[in-house]
Amino acid sequence: MNIVVCLKQVPGTTKVNIDPQTNTLVRQGIKNIVNPFDTYALEEGVRIKERYEGKVTAISMGPPQAEEALREVISTGADEAILLSDSAFAGADTLATSHTLARAINKLKQYDIIICGRQTIDGDTGQVGPELAEMLGIPFVAYVSKIEEIDNGYMRVKRMVEDGHEVIETPLPTVITVVKEINVPRLPSLRGLAKARSAVIPIWTAQELGVDKNMVGLSGSATRVIRVFFPQRVHHGEILQGDLESQANSLIDKLREAKIISGS
Amino acid sequence: MGIQIDLDKCVGCGECLSSCPFGLLEIIAEKVYLREGCTFCGACQEACDYQAILIEAAAEAPAAGDSYRGVWVFAEQRNGKLKSVAYELLSRGRQLADTLGTELCVICFGHGINEAQQLIAYGADKVYLMDAPALSSNQDDLYTKGLVELIEKYKPEIVIAGATSLGRSFIPRVAAILKTGLTADCTGLEIDPETGLLLQTRPTFGGNIMATIICQTKRPQMSTVRPRVFKKGTPDGRRKGQVIRVDFNKQRITSRTKLLSFIDDIIEAVKLEDANIIVSGGRGVGKAENFQLLEELAGVMGAALGSSRPPVDDGWVPYSHQVGQTGKTVCPKLYIACGISGAVQHLAGMQTSDTIVAINNDPDAPIFEVASYGIVGDLFKVVPMLIKKLKND
Numbered sequence: 244m245n246i247v248v249c250l251k252q253v254p255g256t257t258k259v260n261i262d263p264q265t266n267t268l269v270r271q272g273i274k275n276i277v278n279p280f281d282t283y284a285l286e287e288g289v290r291i292k293e294r295y296e297g298k299v300t301a302i303s304m305g306p307p308q309a310e311e312a313l314r315e316v317i318s319t320g321a322d323e324a325i326l327l328s329d330s331a332f333a334g335a336d337t338l339a340t341s342h343t344l345a346r347a348i349n350k351l352k353q354y355d356i357i358i359c360g361r362q363t364i365d366g367d368t369g370q371v372g373p374e375l376a377e378m379l380g381i382p383f384v385a386y387v388s389k390i391e392e393i394d395n396g397y398m399r400v401k402r403m404v405e406d407g408h409e410v411i412e413t414p415l416p417t418v419i420t421v422v423k424e425i426n427v428p429r430l431p432s433l434r435g436l437a438k439a440r441s442a443v444i445p446i447w448t449a450q451e452l453g454v455d456k457n458m459v460g461l462s463g464s465a466t467r468v469i470r471v472f473f474p475q476r477v478h479h480g481e482i483l484q485g486d487l488e489s490q491a492n493s494l495i496d497k498l499r500e501a502k503i504i505s506g507s
Numbered sequence: 508m509g510i511q512i513d514l515d516k517c518v519g520c521g522e523c524l525s526s527c528p529f530g531l532l533e534i535i536a537e538k539v540y541l542r543e544g545c546t547f548c549g550a551c552q553e554a555c556d557y558q559a560i561l562i563e564a565a566a567e568a569p570a571a572g573d574s575y576r577g578v579w580v581f582a583e584q585r586n587g588k589l590k591s592v593a594y595e596l597l598s599r600g601r602q603l604a605d606t607l608g609t610e611l612c613v614i615c616f617g618h619g620i621n622e623a624q625q626l627i628a629y630g631a632d633k634v635y636l637m638d639a640p641a642l643s644s645n646q647d648d649l650y651t652k653g654l655v656e657l658i659e660k661y662k663p664e665i666v667i668a669g670a671t672s673l674g675r676s677f678i679p680r681v682a683a684i685l686k687t688g689l690t691a692d693c694t695g696l697e698i699d700p701e702t703g704l705l706l707q708t709r710p711t712f713g714g715n716i717m718a719t720i721i722c723q724t725k726r727p728q729m730s731t732v733r734p735r736v737f738k739k740g741t742p743d744g745r746r747k748g749q750v751i752r753v754d755f756n757k758q759r760i761t762s763r764t765k766l767l768s769f770i771d772d773i774i775e776a777v778k779l780e781d782a783n784i785i786v787s788g789g790r791g792v793g794k795a796e797n798f799q800l801l802e803e804l805a806g807v808m809g810a811a812l813g814s815s816r817p818p819v820d821d822g823w824v825p826y827s828h829q830v831g832q833t834g835k836t837v838c839p840k841l842y843i844a845c846g847i848s849g850a851v852q853h854l855a856g857m858q859t860s861d862t863i864v865a866i867n868n869d870p871d872a873p874i875f876e877v878a879s880y881g882i883v884g885d886l887f888k889v890v891p892m893l894i895k896k897l898k899n900d
Binding site: 254365370373382411497 | 509543544545546547548549647651676679680682686689691692707710711713716721723767832835840841865877878884889893897
C-alpha cells in the first residue's frame, strides 16, 4: 500500500494577537507548525501502513523552511518526505497548489491512497484535496472519520456530513480528506526523532516537476487577493445588572418585549 | 511575477511595516525585507513613498469575454427537499444578476423535487432540473459531472453554491475540471461597478482577517457561501420563469464511489440549522453530565442544543452540535451562549444571530463583545434561575 500524505506548514495562529497600534498580526513568537488537520492525515497514513503494510510518503509545497514540518512528520512515522519548493510556486491559490501537488504525485508513480487534512488553519478553504483528486483523475471522499476496511482495491470509509455519517465505498487509488475525529496522532518516538534528524529530504523544483510556470504559483492562480482587512465588530450590547433574580427577570422581559420568546 | 523590493530606492523609513496585514515586513540594516507568506495584496506598494516596492501583476490574458453570461445558483436538496441555503443564495444571486443585467438560473439535481415554482417565486428566471432516482442521495461524482456538463454547455459567468459538506466536497472538483478559480466560505459577494467582476469576501486565518478575492480571467467565477450568511428573500408568486428539465445521461454521468448507508446521529428533536433558538455550551459547562442542564433550558424554550469546540473535543456532545469555523454556521433569532469564552472560531459560526445572550463568569470573555445581553455570573446559578422563571409563567 503506497500512501501519500499532503501537508502544509502554517503559522500557529490560534493565539494570534493584533497590535492595536499598527492593526497588524503580531508575528513575533508565533512558531510555524504542521497544520493540525494534517497531523491526523499523517497518523491515519501510518496506521494504514501498520495494518496493511506499505510506505508513507509526506509531501509539502512551501518555502525552504517547510522542511522542518517534513522532519517533524518523519519523527511521527512518515517513511519519506519530499519538499516542493521553488520561487515559482509562491503566491499559489488552491488551483495552482493542487496542480503542483498532482505533478509531484504523478512523479511518484505509485500511489494507492492520498490523504489530506480537511482544511488548513490559515487559508481554511479545504479545496486542495478535492481539486487534487480531479487533477489526478481519481475518486474523492471528504471528511472521513473512519477507515473501515481496505480490501481488494476498494476502501470503505465513514464520513461526516451535517446530520450524520455516510458509509462510502471507493475504488483505489483515491484521495480522502480526514477530520480530527479519525484518530489521536502519536507523539514522536526516540527512533523517529533520530530518523528525522538524519533524513535526507529531496527538494523538487519546478524544473524537476516539469511544470509549466504558467500553471503554478501566482501565474497559475485563477484567483487573486485584492484587499485584506480586519473584521469590524461593533459592540452595542448590554451587561445586565442586579442580583441573580433581577438579571434573569430583566433578560426574560427583554426577550419578550422583542418578541423573541413568547409568554406574558 | 510577484513582489520586488528595490533596495536602492528603499530608505528604511519603515512606513510600509504597518501596512502589511500579515506583518511580514521588517527593517534590517535600514532596508526593508519580506518574510515568506506574501499574498501580493499590494498594501505595502501603496504605503511606500519611494516606489521601492513593486508588485508585478501577472501577464493577464484578456478578460474571459462576453461569451459567459448569467448568474447560477446550485440548489442543494436532501430527500427531495431543498436546503434553506439554496433560497439564501437565490436572494443574493438575484441582486448580483440585477446589477449585471443578466439572468439568474438555479441548478437542481435530485429526485421528486417539486419546488421549482417556488424557486421562481424567490427570484429564479430559469430552473434547470435534473431529476432521477440515482441523484436523490448525494453522490459527489454524479453532481460533479452533471454540473460540469451544464456549465460547459450554457457558460454562466458566476456560479455560487452552499458551503455545506456536499458543496465543499464537490464544487472544488467542478472548479478543478473547469480550471477556474473558487473562493470558499464567502461572507460577502458584490459586483465591482467598474470591472463587473465578482468581489468575493471571506474570512481567513480563523476569522482574524477578511480577504477580498477576484477571479479575473477564468470563467465562471465560483464561490461557496456558508448557510445563514445571506437572508432568504420574500417570495413573489406572480413572478414568471422557466423550468427546464435536463436529461440524466446514465452513460456519461456515472459514479465511481458508492453510498452504502447513512447513519443519522442528531440526538435532539430540533435541528441546529433550522432552530429559532439555540442554547449552546462551552468549556465552562465542565463535564458531559452538566449538558443536561442546558438541554433542560433548551427544552423549556423549544430550542436546539449547540456547543463550542471544547465540549465536542472532550466527547461531551457529538460533533453534529458544534457551532463555529469547523462546525456549523447558525443564525437563529436567539443564541444563548453558556460558559463559552468566544474564540474567533466560534464567533465565526454564530455572530450573525439576531440576538445573542452570553452567560459567563469571566467579565472579560470575548463573547460579551458580540452579546446583545450579557450576564456575568455562574451559569450553574443563572441557567436554573432562567428555567424556573420560564416554567413559572
